[in-house]
Amino acid sequence: MPQPNTVQLNSIAASLLEYRERLLSLAKRNLNPILLRRVTPEDVVQDTLSSACQKIDFLENHPEVPVYFKLRTILFQTISALERKHLQSQKRDAYKELAVSDQNEATTAKLDWNMFADSVTGPLTRIARIDRYELLKKALESLPENDRQILELRHFDNMTNSDCAEVLHITAKNASIRYVRALERLQKQLLELTEFRS
Structure with missing residues (x-):
């Protein structure tokens, strides 16, 4: 090498x-x-x-x-x-x-996925989390790369829209728009996969 x-x-x-x-x-x-x-x-x-x-x-x-x-x-x-x-x-x-x-x-x-699930769907029981954790991963993996990036930065790296904008080299306004759209697509994908409601 x-x-x-x-x-x-x-x-x-x-x-x-x-x-x-x-x-x-x-x-x-x-x-x-x-x-x-x-x-x-x-x-x-x-x-x-x-x-x-x-x-x-x-x-x-x-x-x-x-x-x-x-x-x-x-x-x-x-x-x-x-x-x-x-x-x-x-x-x-x-x-x-x-x-x-x-x-x-x-x-x-190991709790980041659980907190993410709660933020998307509302509080879940422990048993529900086990099943929905996998559904959430599947739904997230099905999204376009741009959507996954902004959601990971916001929910797993705890970044603000301004932080995301700096990392992604876009404006804070565009980061905010991208985040809202990505969240909407994620929720839609979850509903398509299952009766994933709060």
């Missing part, structure tokens, strides 16, 4: 610096609380930079996809790799380090 040149490395570093706080916030929200006993969000962002330097083709291909989304993808891959390394390792069981008071926090990083 060819090594990245100085210009490419500088470009990656600039992008990571530009989006560092957003990536850091994303890492904080998505790291398993058990894993937080071994690695920090800063570690995740640093590992994301290292991985990005080895994925030049991924970063440079498909220029229509915002750089933030590419870095976001690498960050989630980094978290998954860290979970495999620390939480599935047979050498030392990280779960044994979990305090009793922390047990309810262990699923915190």
